[in-house]
Amino acid sequence: MARMTMIEAIRSALDVSMGRDDNVVVYGEDVGYFGGVFRCTHGLQQKYGVNRCFDAPISELGIVGTAIGMAAYGLRPCVEIQFADYMYPAYDQIVSEAARLRYRSAGDFTCPMVIRMPTGGGIFGGQTHSQSPEALFTHVSGLKTVVPSNPRDAKGLLISAIEDPDPVIFLEPKRLYNGPFDGHHDRPVTPWSKHELGEVEEGHYTIPLGKAAIRREGSAVTIVTYGTMVHVAQAAVEETGIDAEIIDLRTLLPLDLDAIVASVSKTGRCIVLHEATLTSGFGAELAALVQQHCFYHLEAPIMRVTGWDTPYPHAQEWDYFPGPARLGRALRDIMEAR
Structure with missing residues (x-):
């Protein structure tokens, strides 16, 4: 190593x-x-x-x-x-x-x-x-x-x-x-x-495309995310103390739908987190799939935490990013939803 x-x-x-x-x-x-x-x-x-x-x-x-x-x-x-x-x-x-x-x-x-x-x-x-x-x-x-x-x-x-x-x-x-x-x-x-x-690891090794990773196991809510936002999710969970399961997709296509369905079926709640804009972002596809495959397990509406629906705002760059504070509010809201 x-x-x-x-x-x-x-x-x-x-x-x-x-x-x-x-x-x-x-x-x-x-x-x-x-x-x-x-x-x-x-x-x-x-x-x-x-x-x-x-x-x-x-x-x-x-x-x-x-x-x-x-x-x-x-x-x-x-x-x-x-x-x-x-x-x-x-x-x-x-x-x-x-x-x-x-x-x-x-x-x-x-x-x-x-x-x-x-x-x-x-x-x-x-x-x-x-x-x-x-x-x-x-x-x-x-x-x-x-x-x-x-x-x-x-x-x-x-x-x-x-x-x-x-x-x-x-x-x-x-x-x-x-x-x-x-x-x-x-x-x-x-x-x-x-x-x-x-x-x-040094030398040659592979990680298969289409296989997600569970970065944190939890029972209260599933956070589905990728890239930079994996670290935001980990920080928000530490700050809120909510027992969230964090799924790092790693590959968006092919998508590890089985990992998502297994997690949401267990927790009953789902937040989709990504940096890109909300409208027509990849989170919309994820939310639709969770609704289709996990409907009878859901205890609260699916939530999306994303960037703004604006051209990229240079002067407000760090307000644009979903950070732990914004995700933390979503975590508390989804835990209170019925």
């Missing part, structure tokens, strides 16, 4: 994958010589050469389009979109080509590619560097969508994504890159209030 930040764990996953399979190639804006704006690819070009880790022009459409061609040819590209906010020029390629290639070719071609994207806020990046667009991908058949919450999961899930035969959207919460922030604060003490390293 080694102690790593999420950045180091992602770099380790790429290193392990490139070392095991010569078909794995890594590229994107500034990921080669410079090692990426967040340094996730630092040292890979020096180790594997410019043919396997290289810089791309500032063209997200071009990055994803060429990766689809490489994947169809037999390579396994893992490309980086520098911020998830930049993916919109490439969205047509992702939806119309990558997601559909297996089906439109009747299985003659597959698209084993990964698109890595830093997602979410918390680094004072403003409206064009802080979005959480996961619902735009979970709506698309043929894509898999992954959001890790800690370094160990980030490495194991990324290796699984690279080895998967179909396209995977890999969203990396920027607030967790250098260690979990102090989830007990609704305001940052510093940009990174607490630097905690995760215990990560």
Whole structure:
């Protein structure tokens, strides 16, 4: 075991994958010589050469389009979109080509590619560097969508994504890159209030896509969440003392519905927590599934705690985030509901 930040764990996953399979190639804006704006690819070009880790022009459409061609040819590209906010020029390629290639070719071609994207806020990046667009991908058949919450999961899930035969959207919460922030604060003490390293296995290991993790067992209420909000949920539960069960989805699609149903059937209450906006967020799908599969077990209405329905508010960034105070109010309210 080694102690790593999420950045180091992602770099380790790429290193392990490139070392095991010569078909794995890594590229994107500034990921080669410079090692990426967040340094996730630092040292890979020096180790594997410019043919396997290289810089791309500032063209997200071009990055994803060429990766689809490489994947169809037999390579396994893992490309980086520098911020998830930049993916919109490439969205047509992702939806119309990558997601559909297996089906439109009747299985003659597959698209084993990964698109890595830093997602979410918390680094004072403003409206064009802080979005959480996961619902735009979970709506698309043929894509898999992954959001890790800690370094160990980030490495194991990324290796699984690279080895998967179909396209995977890999969203990396920027607030967790250098260690979990102090989830007990609704305001940052510093940009990174607490630097905690995760215990990560060295070498090759995988975490299966589509398998959630129970981060805390409880009997009173189920909190279904992912990414950065896992740490907010843990802080809110500690502060309120409510015996909540916390489910870290890890993979949004494929979704571990069995884990959700088992937990809500036990607790009878459910809160869905995510950073993205409320309306049409992925939490709406989760709430609908809980209602469909757990209706006769529910003792209170399903609640959603999310970001605001506004364009990303730079000046009010830490008010926009669901923090432990907002989640704590929801926890108390759902426990009083009948």
